[in-house]
Amino acid sequence: MSPSKKHGFHISRYSREKYAVSENLFSKEGHLLVADYPAIVKLASQINEQRDLHKYPEARVSAAELYALGLIHEIFHYIIEVYQDQIDKDLFTQLRDELTRHFDQTHILQLEEYFKKDYSTGSDDRDVTIEPEGPELLEEIVLLWITNQNPAIRNYKELLDDTALTIETPYQQVIKRLYLELDRFPSVEDSSLNLIDFLLIPAHEAPESLLSQLNFMVTRWRKLLGPYAELLMRSIDYLREEHRPVFPPGPGPSREADYRYLEQEYEAFSRDTHWMPEVVLIAKSTLVWMDQLSRQYGRSIHRIDLIPDEELDLLAERGFNALWLIGLWERSVASKTIKRSCGNPEAEASAYSLKRYDIAEELGGWEALQQLKLRCAQRGIRLASDIVPNHTGIDGDWVFDHPDWFLQLPEPPYPSYSYQSQNLSPRPDIGVYLEDHYYDRTDAALTFKWTRFQTGETRYIYHGNDGTSMPWNDTAQLDFLNPQMREALIQTILHVARNFPIIRFDAAMTLARKHIHRLWYPAPGSGGDIPSRSRYGMSQNEFYRLMPKEFWREVVDRVAAEAPGTLLLAEAFWMMEGFFVRTLGMHRVYNSAFMNMLKNEENEKYKNTVKNTISFDPEILKRFVNFMNNPDEETAVAQFGDGDKYFGVCTMMVTMPGLPMFGHGQIEGFREKYGMEYRKAYWNESPNQALIEGHYHRVFPLMKRRYLFADSENFRLFDLHQDNGGINHNVFVYSNRVAGRASLVAYNNAYPSAAGRVWYSSPFAVKAPDGNKHVENTS
Structure with a gap:
């Protein structure tokens, strides 16, 4: 039997009528067609509409669990078929013959007819109703009993309930007799169990969870x-x-590289x-900064070309040579x-929900940018900008x-979605509608x-989503399997690169x-991060055929060839930092471990x-x-205070x-x-x-000497050895050297005082001209 020969599972006629389930969801034999997952989603929605979920929220039916029930039923049929091929193809014929020797023939027929009446479609609008007969029908009856022994189906008991069979027919007695008869046949696989006991194993191993039962089957069977x-x-997906769990935005828990x-x-x-190598960058939320400057200078500063020279002078004087305008x-x-x-009522659009990559007219447009760039360049300051590559507004x-x-x-991916809210489109010919429940915050579609x-043409476009939290409801997710889109996005990146020497790529790891x-x-077994997408999964081979290259490697190579001298900076988490710079070729990558761990x-x-980094590759x-x-994080003063730490x-x-x-606001100590x-x-x-003032005395002088610290070729890290023989891991000691000048930094990132000695450096990798490397340490 192959997956093309579907058994599905039977739903009682009572439930089909109660929930007005379409007969199109059933095969001609009366099985629920579990292969059609969107139809299962609709069925679950129909059932939930009938149940009082406000009073009994635990009664909610899950489409995924309905599908799992049907699939388990199909798998049990498959295991029975394989078992019969190994033991006796006529196993259920023999079992039925044995039943007729132990029960009155009319009782067996009564059971079979009752089952067919209660669990087959019997629909007048079907061309032909194919009723299971004899041995095949007996197999279905056995599997109905096995399903009803599963504690994890309690929420679905109504759909599969065998109580009427028990009352009206010798159903339970027949099952007991079959159990005894199956003991005469060889056990299943390497177990010592008969067929019924073997098929009960998943429910015994994980009685409370269908997901755990599937995991058991995929690992043990x-x-x-x-x-x-x-x-x-x-x-399982x-x-x-x-x-799936929902995590707060950001990089998540830090782990050692x-x-x-x-x-x-x-x-x-x-x-x-x-x-x-010597870039020192400061970020400014552009609209907020201009409002602050307007109050500070007592005049309207609403375009970027109106940013005062005094502010640019101040940045340069402090040692900043790059300005990221968000x-x-x-x-x-x-x-x-x-x-x-x-x-x-005062909200602006998100800075990461974009209409197009043009400088906003309210900020002065491209002309204002060119004027600001010129004034910044006169002070040795380069401008940086964002690209939000995975979605648009x-x-x-x-x-x-x-x-x-x-x-x-x-x-819609789910039938409960409705789109009757306001039209968000500026175009008279096209409508754009957010799902209704966003506005009352009862769902995040x-x-x-x-x-x-x-024409009535309608599409349901996904919002941007990284799988860790809620979808970003003001965005539209780009499809990176579309080669025309990828090329258009690369052209957009090149357009930005010709206007900004530094580009930060938002959420680049996605x-x-x-x-x-x-x-x-997602490939089978790797889904679950974004609901509904497992239905459209692909194997790795198929996916890589459609996307043969890493998008970022293509971007890096194209920018190097067509807009050389652009610093590409990736916001990347998920332990991909090394991959982004070493293999994908980004010039710089976020190191969230620095902030979180310290x-x-x-x-x-x-x-x-x-x-670990310098012993693998100091670069x-x-x-x-x-x-x-x-x-995306709390302010520096909220996380680190404003004192010695x-x-x-x-x-x-x-x-x-x-x-x-x-x-933004870090130097001033702003907490907002x-x-x-x-x-x-x-x-x-x-x-x-x-x-x-503390920055002027302790930080800015070091920023102006970044050339001493920027490179890693001569960077050495030391442990502080205490007199008792232990190592004080709270103390960071490191040195660097460039052009005959050396630096030494020691800092204790803990309140208890520390004392000790430094001897040998931590191991660091040294590359030979042929690309081979070895590890050294120095004193």
């Missing part, structure tokens, strides 16, 4: 599953989608232009509408001009509705090939991260972006190899976290003058 192995993995996986990857670092691009009007409809130009470039479905009024595959087209004083973990350390906060970690940030990045939709600061904060 894999060789028995035959053609059903992949379907079973997919069923469906269950994971419904039970481990580069063993990179041994199998090729090395292809991008060459730095001469200015890149929110320069033309933003989505729909994003602003959504946010204001949801309760924030829900009303971005591409949504209307190239709707095929987005991930979409012809129908995966898709929005796109419709062309003249576009690594393996994560596009995992999130949007904040939490996980000092040994961070020291091990540095040790990776040089390419880290170290920061004490970023726009702050200045100690800040000193490390500006004296370690890599790129130091300061947050500025949302991406903010037009202004809401807290009335004054700059912390003591903190600012």
Whole structure:
């Protein structure tokens, strides 16, 4: 038997009538067609509409569990068929013959007729109703009994209830007789169990969970599953989608860097232009900064060309040579509408929900940018900008001009979705509708509705989503299996690169090939991160055929050839930092471990991260972006305070190899976290003058000597050995050397005092001209 020969499972006539289940969901034999997963989703929705879920929320039916029940039923049929092939093809014929010798023939017929009446379709509008007969019918009766012994089906008992069979027929007596008869036949596989006991194992092993039963089957019965192995993995994915945990945004828990996986990857670092190693970057939320400057200078500063020279002079005087302006691009009007409809009357659109990559007209457009760039260049400051590559705004130009470039479905992924809310489209010919339940915050739908009024053409386009939290409801997810879209996005990146010497790629890790595959087209057994996408999964071979190259490697190579001298900076988490710089070729990559581990004083973990990095390849350390906060995190003063701990970690940030990045308001000690939709600061904060002075005395002088610290070739890390023979992991001691000048930094990232000696450095890798490397240490 192959998956093309579907048994499905029977639902009682009572339940079919109660829930008005369409007979089209059933085969002519009366089995529920579990292969049609969208139909199962609709069935679950129909059942839930009839149940009082407000009073009994635990009665909610899961489409994934319904599918799992049907698939388990099919797998049991398959195991029975294989068992019969090994033992006796006429097993159930023999069993039925035995029953007729122990029971009156009329009683057996009574059972069979009752089963057919209660569990077959018997629908008048079907061409032919094929009733199972004799041995085949007996097999179905046995499996109905086995299913009813499973405690995990309690929420589905009504659909499969065998109580009437027990009352009206000799059903239970027949099962007992069959059990005794099966003891005469060989046990199943390597067990000592008869067929019925063997099929009861998953329910005995995991009585409370269908997901656990499937996991048991895939690990313990894999060789028995035959053609059903992949379907079973997919069923597990469906269950994971419904039970997936939701994590807060950001990089997640920090782990020590481990580069063993990179041994199998090729090395292809991008060459730095001469200015890149010494970049010191400060981020500014553009709209908030201009509002703050307007109040500070007592005049309207609403365009970027109006940013005062004094502010640019101040940045240069302090040692900053790169300015990242967040929110320069033309933003989505729909994003602003959504946010204001949801309760924030002053909200701007998100800086990461974009209409197009043009400098916003309200900021002065391209002309204002050119004027600001010129004034910054006169002070040695380069401008940085964002690209948000995985999605556009829900009303971005591409949504209307190239709707095929987005991930979409012809129908909503779930039948409970409705789209009767306000039209968010600026175009008279096309409507864009957010799913209704976003507005009352009772659901966070995966898709929005796109419709062309003249033709009625309708699409359901996915929102941007990284699988860790809720979908971003003001965005539209691009489809990276579309080669035309990929090329258009590369052209957009080149357009930005010709105007900005530094580009930061937001959430870059989501576009690594393996994560596009995992999130949007998951292979069987790897789904569950984005609900509904397991239905559209692909094998790795199929996916790699459609996306033969890493998108980021293609971007890096094209920028190097067509816009050389652009520093490419990736916001990447998920333990992919080394891969992004060493293999994909990004010049710099976020190092969230710096902030998270030092904040939490996980000092040994961070020291091990540095040790692991330099013993594998010190070049990776040089390419880290170290920061004490970023726009998605709490402010630096909230995380590190404004005393010695702050200045100690800040000193490390500006004296370690890599790129130091300061947050908006970090130097002033501002505590407010500025949302991406903010037009202004809401807290009335004054700059912390003591903190600012501390920077002038302890931090800015080091920033102006970045050439001493920026490279990693001569970076050495030391352990502090205490008199008792132990190592104090709270103390960071490291040295560097360039052009005959040396530096030594020592910092204790803990309140208890420390004393000891440093001897030999931690091991570091040294590369030979032929590419081979060995590990050394020095005293």
